[in-house]
Amino acid sequence: MKRIIVVATLILLYNTVFAQSDRHDLHFDKLATQWDEAVPLGNGILGALVWQKADHLRFSLDRADLWDMRPMKGLHRKEFSYQWVIDQVNKKDYKPVQQLLDGPYDHEPAPSKIPGGALELNTKDWGGVTSVHLSLKNALCKVTWANGTRMETFVSANKPVGWFKFQNLQGEFDPQLIAPKYQGQVKISGDPVGGDDLSRLGYKQGTIKRNGNRVTYHQEGWNGFSYDIAVEWKKIDNTTIEGVWSISSQYPEQKPVKNAIEIVQQTVPKSFDTELNTHTSWWKDFWGKSALHVPDSLLEKQWYLEQYKFGSLARQDAPPISLQGVWTADNGRLPPWKGDFHHDLNTQLSYWPAYSSNHLDLAMGYINHLEQNKANYKRYTKLYFNSEGLAVPGVTTLDGTEMGGWIQYALSPTVSSWLGQHYYLQWRYSMDREFLKNKAYPWLKQTAVFLENITLKDDKGHRKLKISSSPEINDNDITAWFLQNTNYDLALMKSTFKTASELAGELGLKKEAAHWAKIFAEFDDYALTAKGELMFSPTMAYNQSHRHFSHMMAIHPLGLIKWEDGPRAQSIIKNSIGLLDSIGPDYWCGYSYAWLANMKARAKDGNGAAKDLQIFARAFCSINSFHLNGDQTKSGLSKFHYRPFTLEGNFAFAAGLQEMLLQSYAGFIEIMPAVPEGWQNLSFENLRTEGAFLVSANKVDGKIAEVKVISEKRNTTSLKLPFKTYTIASNKGFIVKNGPDGFLKLTGEPGGILILKTKIK
Structure with missing residues (x-):
């Protein structure tokens, strides 16, 4: 009976794109109290970390293109030359290279990625947090407090906004935008791992303004660069608040982008639930790609x-993944x-x-x-x-x-x-x-x-x-x-x-x-x-x-x-x-x-x-x-x-x-080439190989039972047979020929589907 259940489970997993299971989710009974343990949310360009700082719920807000782009001071000099370095190596006189070309990175605070800011809400009177849940299937974070207050929040998968909803609220809703501390004591550590105090950047502290249900923050950076954070909310009923936040950046020589204030003004009239549905659709497609x-x-x-x-973190139209992506350290310092x-x-x-x-x-x-x-x-x-x-x-x-x-x-x-x-x-x-x-x-x-x-x-x-x-x-x-x-x-x-x-x-x-x-x-x-x-x-x-x-x-x-x-x-x-x-x-x-x-x-x-x-x-x-x-x-x-x-x-x-x-780097497809002997039952779906093929397979009681190959383009590959005997259970658009011993030569048309099976005793 146990074996029947295992086989049935694997067939179910194999024949459908795996629905994202909540067993993979993050569950906690309290919010993290430091930023690098926070719940992460993001969409490639915007990011948020949800955690607790003292008695406050804190959203650490970030945008991928928030950068101090000043040239590295002292780097670009006449010695900035590969040949000069070669000459110094040959002369065995390397200290000048360390001083002139290595030194600036350690000694100068910028260029550098910079943090955006934070959104905080005083939760002192709400009692302790009783539940924190990050749902992977739709990138939704839920937090519940002892007094019954509930929060849901997400960063929209395909729009430059973050959403939040609070239910069972008691008392006033008074969120605060917290600016990074760009003014204050300078702490020169010279440690690129620990980072440096943000005040070393020399910015004039930005301005925070409140206008009814909207709070904005404007920060001037180096050489005309600036960024804005805006948050706006609306009252749904006596105990429910919905709101949005956004960050925009402006570089003086680039085409202006829509300001965060305009973005939130246009977005806040929309419905949290409706926007969550659109966001969830993107994640459903994402999770449908492979499993x-x-x-x-x-x-x-x-x-x-x-x-x-x-x-x-990854989008076609966003910067690539840097060291911390859209989750820049929120500790008052430059990031590692x-x-x-x-x-x-x-x-x-x-x-x-x-x-x-x-x-x-x-x-x-x-x-x-x-x-x-x-x-x-x-x-x-x-x-x-x-x-x-x-x-x-x-x-x-x-x-x-x-x-x-x-x-x-x-x-x-x-x-x-x-x-x-x-x-x-x-x-x-x-x-x-x-x-x-x-x-x-x-x-x-x-x-x-x-x-x-x-x-x-x-x-x-x-x-x-x-x-x-x-x-x-x-x-x-x-x-x-x-x-x-x-x-x-x-x-x-x-x-x-x-x-x-x-x-x-x-x-x-x-x-x-x-x-x-x-x-x-x-x-x-x-x-x-x-x-x-x-x-x-x-x-x-x-x-x-x-x-x-x-x-x-x-x-x-x-x-x-x-x-x-x-x-x-x-x-x-x-x-x-x-x-x-x-x-x-x-x-x-x-x-x-x-x-x-x-x-x-x-x-x-x-x-x-x-x-x-x-x-x-x-x-x-x-x-x-x-x-x-x-x-x-x-x-x-x-x-x-x-x-x-x-x-x-x-x-x-x-x-x-x-x-x-799955491996295909050697010129052929190999199924489960490196799994432990003890892994008797496993499966995967729609992993991609070189040659633009999608492969699915399942293993039951220590033997690979079925392999499915989909051809995305007109192309030929070889499959290393993972079983001694097999039958072609289904073939649409493939030419199958015996290759060298233990291999099949497969030629697929676009959209071709081939399923091979073997008997499991």
Whole structure:
């Protein structure tokens, strides 16, 4: 009887797009009392954190494009030159580089992301909070107090407003807008993790005005930038209030946007319930894109929370996900690492799950941002590298301007290569030929032009950078520069020329494809120890616990060394992962565990991948699921015990679980390639593969019972058969042929559906 129930449950989950279950929701019996444990709400451009500060309900309000965009003071000088840095390295006189190019990031308060403000309501007389609930299915937060007051609030999924409704209110409704403290004591910490006092920005304190049921806040920033917050409410009956809030930003050289005051005036006459229905429809569509069920409740819930955060942060027409997205620290200080765009890991990891979870539309916000800033990147490429082509700073402002910092990484020559992989993935998972022609290949081509220009051949004929680095090995010391290619830079450069050649060939550009293939062949092999372990560089083995697995880029995410390539590749992968584990996690962050889980999934190690994901979810996340970088359990999983909130670890986690369930990077589709032996019953629906296929599968009593493949475009793929015998239960629009042993060759028409089944005894 138990087995029948399990099978029936999995069939139900498999044959319908999973309805979002409340078992994945956040439930608390009180509001958080600090911002990084708050209930998060967002829509890519606006965000709110709902928590309690002293006796007040607090909404920390944020907007993605609130930025102090002043140039980094002291950075752009005659020494701002790649060649000057090379000369200083060769002279072994590196202190001037640290002072002139590294120093400004630590010493200057801006450029930086800045917080918006807060909305507060005195709840002292309401009694304690008895219930807090974040419903993932419709991104709705509900809070109940002991005196019966109830609140519902959401940030509209597709409009620049947040809504709130209070019921059973007793007494006056008197919300207060709280401005960030831009005036006050200056606290110079010099600590980019802890941040700095907001007063260092030097703003004149903004103005707050009240007019009946409306409160507004206007803040002037640097060089004509300003932003406005407005909140307005209406009385529905004697005990019910509905209201809205919005934030608008204005930059002097950009087209004006609708002011927050005008937005709330036009929105408040509408109905909370009607707008909630529209908002809920967006989330219903979002959750309908893909789903999964695994027999580990911790991992399953964390995955749904990561999907929720991605849906709250990513939009095509909004800035991409920065370090904190739309949840900038609300602690009176600048956000950790200035809340900027870190392209040496953070933005990249944040979009890893978008592809196979079938959210390509939301991933386009990342691509659109890079496209919009290409002219600025080319200015930087010419200024710093004195080269044509395309380079991107590793640490940037909202418009892509360089910010400096540890320049081995903040001004690394291979940043545009890693970003180029996301163009490649967007193409491979969508097979959108217009995107290939107009965006993907142009980006890879310009990156290849740049790298060809700045590399040279050594005495063995191998192409190399004059100086190379590996994030973030040896920090910003002169020893962080290597005179031979690091495996990090090498893998990224090889990836650029390999994919540039592939995409040129796809477009019929034979000469360009041949040229890029020729350059690709000029690079040396990866540096390995005598035991076949990937090294940082030919002169430095992996000899220290380190958070950034930069030396293993060729394994993941680039897939240049693949398990499927055979014994030598498998030996390199196993040995390199084994070395990581043996040296240990003393100086890992949470994202290190999430990244390692992805690599172990590529190595078909389901037990190892699941264990690392469990550690991440259990030890490195706040109660609201935010990744806090350090080991919050202080149980020996890392010597970092701090708690700066950044998002990349969250999304690398989601990608890791997806990688366990479905892989297609090796040129074929593999079902559940890395699940633990104990996972006997599981399923997933509509995960996306390269080639623009959607795949669903379920496993019952340890055996894969059914596989469904949908073809989005006219295309061919191979499926590694997950069972020995099967029947074609349904076929519409597919040509199915036997391939090599254990594989099927599938050719699908747009909208084609193929279902394969096997008998479960």
